[in-house]
Amino acid sequence: MTATPTIHELETRDQHISQVKVFTDRAEIRRFVKVALKSGVNEVVLKNLTNNLTHGSMRVEGRGKATIHDVVVKNVSSLPQESDSPKMAALRATLQEEKARLQTIDDRGTVVQKSIENLDKVFGAVGGGLVNPPKEGGVSLNEGTLTSLKNFFDFYGNNSESYREKLRVIEKEHREQQEKVRKVEQELNLIQVKFHNNVVTQAATITLECTEETEAELDVIYQVQNAGWSPSYDVRVDTEKPSMNITYFGKIRQHTGEDWTGAQLVLSTAQPCLGGKIPELGTLEATFRVRHYPSPPQVMHMQTRSASLFGAASAPQPQCMTLGPPMEKMNVAVASEVTQNTLSTEFKILREATIPHGTNDHKVTVGIVTLSPKLVHEAVPSKNAAAFLTASAINTSELAFLAGDSSVYLNNAFVAKSHLKNVSPGERFTCSLGVDTAIRVEYKPAKKYHEEGGYITKHSANVTEQTIAIKNTRSEQPVLLTIKHHVPRSTDEKIRVKLVAPAAVPYDAEKATNESENAEPSEGAKFNSSNNLEWTVKLAPNSSQDLIVKYVVEHPKDETVQYHERF
Template identity: 55%
Template sequence: MSSETISKHEFEVRDLEIQKVVVFSDRAEIKRLARVQLNAGTNEVHVKNLTSSLLPDSLRVDGRGNAQIHEVQEKSQPAVHEEKDSPKVAGLRKILKEREHEMKELEERKEVLDKRIQALDKMISEVGSGVVNPPKEAGSSFALDENTLGSLEKFFEYYENTSADLRKKTRNVQEELEKAVEKTNKARNDLAQAINESYSHGWSRSAIITLESPAETEAELDIIYQVYNASWRPSYDIRVDTGATPNLKISYYGKISQSTEENWEDVPLVLTTAQPCLGGHVPELGTLEASFWRPPPPPVAQPEVFRACSFGGSNIMRKAKMAPMMAAAPAMDTVAIAEVRENTLSTEFQIARLASIPQGGSDHKVTIGIVDVIPQLVHETVPSKNTSVFLTASAVNNSVLAFLNGEASVYLNNAFVAKTNIKNVSPGERFSVSLGVDTAIKVEYKPAKKYHEQTGFINKSSTNVNEQLISVKNSRSEHPILITIKHHVPRSTDEKIKISLINPNATPYDATAADHHEESPKEGARLNSNNNLEWTVRLPGGKIENLVIKWVVEHPKEEKIEYNETF
């Protein structure tokens, strides 16, 4: 067995086609395809330069073909940069070498020009010295005549022209050299930054897949792994048109960020709400025992003893291989761009178009869907807290898209209104969006009137009457509005405290009849699940409505009532 020849096949992970990217809230799952021509016997497929963002034990391999997968292992080893450079890093490294070569050539040119200038200056110095101090050796003669002067004139002219030309060339080369130094430094910094973003220095991670094939065959391997430093979150643009026929359009986006050291170019993208980081253990209940309270015994003085402290427990990270998160998605109606699949514990959005999400810290927006609904515009106010009147658009999510909790930009008649948040909204569920304060609607919260009286001869009781006047004015002369006033009505927590709402005549809250798919607010008064009054009235343009809220609290005389607001 030891003498068996093992066929090796090497792939760069970045050269393998990405079949799918599934993005979670805190990670991503990548599926790449490797096509390999296997030989008969044992084969090893080496997938080189896996990202350092790889989650431990997340790597798994599925295959198609006449072969059997025996083992999948991860390996880290020292490596030279030629083995692990990404195309971006390799390109920057090549640019740096070119810049350094250019700078070296300019330095050599400048050195040659400097030496020529030095030699010329030395020559003119020697000639000048020979004229002033002619040689005195025997047999030598020096005559400063017309011929000598003519030769000197030509030499000085040659020196002047040549020296000026050399110094001009030196200055030009110096300027080019300074620019080359700047470009070289920039290329060096760009390379260092790319190296820091692309991999761990000096190490290469790879996957080794061992297969057994009975004969030569072509096989396809799905290499699936998870990476951290990737996430997505929902985002919305909400546009409301308050024309003759109100319209509300929600553009539903997914904002994706990834710093996984990989570039996702034109990949099938899936956004999922699954959270693989959360455990699924049901909490355990102990036995709740009831006994009479007894004061604890007084503490007994103990001699001071120093003991070693032991800390129990350990932090063990459980690692699990993740199963594929996506299957074929059903067709859906025209309001959505992404295909939607509802799993037992999550929702998945299959983005309709191929997406490119480059490595880096910035967000990239993809469209999940566009939902068009006809809203009802309702004014709401909580005058005990704030006398401002807020315009709210209420509508039903008539799409197959589940809206997730996320930030939203609200536009009213093409004008930006505010930033807000959308809560989780299931398909078919009613939701509302605040459009800001309507200054044309005025609310006056009058001081409350309170009355107190005692009744009964033997069991005396106290009765407190609370009367609150709220005045609402519609300053618009032609447009009637529907306005909902929300106000406290106390809820009793003791059978001895009896509370009765005298005005208005409100429909009590019925938990069995409560339905998230109910119609939008209608005229009338009702109590909600928190026992708060919601009183909806239609107010014509230019009119004032005085609303009186009145309730009675009855309790034993000797008791004192306190009111606490809980959320």
């Protein structure tokens, strides 16, 4: 005969969260459970688990003289009040108290209203007796009667006014108390909508066995959906030094249906959603494609105007009234520990945090990095006829920057919202600082002409000549400007592309090294890995120059070449 197990029912939300590891698309919760076990079989039941629990993710680790046999998670029926969070339970209690106060005010108002009605009845009865006296007996109006009437009228006037003033005060209290009740009801309804209260919740049953009574400590670990974190950055560039200060933030969102109270936070760059299965490779078959001759697409050129962001940078700072000696600048708490794993990086946040359900933007500081940038100008005139100041730097820190939004400040003035790409330690990256209106870029209309040649095999040659006029209006210093421009890349051996001007260094993937990729921009023309031309020139103060990009595309006469921009 199997012995009846000892049941230990515990509320999940009452068990302390020792750690929350937040991934980019979910979170892993570690709760500490302490329980006094009886000799024999024990079942520890954790009630009201979140419905956002990831199926199959729960595991249990323990310490003590007991054996863990199994862990079972199942759906159970419950009343809405049983699955209330602590905040919801507190709001329900507050709502009952506010409704009780409202009822007390109602009762006071009823008593005062009855007093006014009764006083009016007495006054009406006395007045009616004077105007319409009974037939059998009259009313004798003597000095004593008149004195009594005067005293009665004074009593009625004073008390009627007092009662009505009390009623007005009570009515005001009633309106204010009704508003308090309404606000608590709205807050409770809002939280109920967020938590999606159900009559079905999840419960975990942990079966343990021990030979004697003992204290056991359990670490219950499970993953939840509807949580995650994303990076964001404050990039501050000082052009005088120059220096680049990057503050690395982690923005946490939490809609898991449970509150994280006093938890140690760890942000992980691991992405469990990608899975660990290697994709299979099918057979690549080569077949003839049916040719289509679509009409050439119409391209619309749109001029984009970019406002200068340097005027804001040089604007005078507002004067602040000084009330005493300057105070020390506050330090910023950053991640206390950075752990590099095989496939990910983990950032342990310095202090415990409380993040309730429904949080969209809980920001913590991962780290602060100071770099020495190279300030250069870049332009893509075919897209935008403006010169952008960019800060080029090598990530000399141990932090890997994940792709995320960034706010860019130039000389303590906000200039732009940007996006930072993935940057590994030791890798060079660039950050746009806005448009420099002192550098003028003019993208002139391209000259295009067609040639035909060949004696046996006729071929066509399309020649494109593009002039880009650049000018440095500054009178103090030279400027290093990099022009980026398309040069078509052939995808067919019958299409031959030749760059006539300028003389450019071709891109060689075999010779490309990390050192060359991290090298600072230098004068000259070269092709990058995307087969785009990067032409860097040095513009002296108050000087201008015309850059000519010329290339020839040769192809069979009976073929039409189309150009598609692919990223």
